[in-house]
Amino acid sequence: MNEGLRVGEVVTAAGVGRETLRYYERRGLIARPPRSLGGHRRYPAETVERLRIIKGAQRLGFTLDEIAALLARRGGAGGLHATARDKLAQIHRHIAQWQHNAEVLHAALAAGCDDLHDCAATPECPLPFPTVSGGVTNR
CATH class of the missing domain: 1.10.1660.10 (Multidrug-efflux Transporter Regulator; Chain: A; Domain 2)
Structure with missing residues (x-):
């Protein structure tokens, strides 16, 4: 053989x-x-x-x-079409998240953020640092 x-x-x-x-x-x-x-x-x-x-x-x-x-599912109905549709929706969600991240980072650059600790301590900080007070998350 x-x-x-x-x-x-x-x-x-x-x-x-x-x-x-x-x-x-x-x-x-x-x-x-x-x-x-x-x-x-x-x-x-x-x-x-x-x-x-x-x-x-x-x-x-x-x-x-x-x-x-x-x-x-090769040859089965709806396999690739349905999965591709779902994957495309997921990609669009990721793109939206990345666009949001880019906007926040642009804002951080414009605000002159140079140190994470200093930036997080200021109310003007555009970065999404959640604060916890009384068990409730803010931002």
Whole structure:
């Protein structure tokens, strides 16, 4: 049984590391390949495509758990569409939070904040340092 790709061929073609390949196997994202008579793992050519799909989905922000669920639902109705819609909504929430953070940091620069302790002690401090008084958080 000399068919299939060796580990080095798979990781080179897919652009991943050996440990990544092994990790994906342990997570069940990639099927454990059969071994040759010499004991070498021999991966089917489709493994390279699957690795590329996984890495591409990760670049879009999908977690490995989300990717595993999408791969398991292959051909199922609503899998990618629903998950992509949810991921896009999450990305928009993150963008809004980052825009808010940028506005606060601009305000901190404009206020001349140079020391966290000094800034937090002034009422003009734009940074969101919650204060606790009587068990109630302010700001």
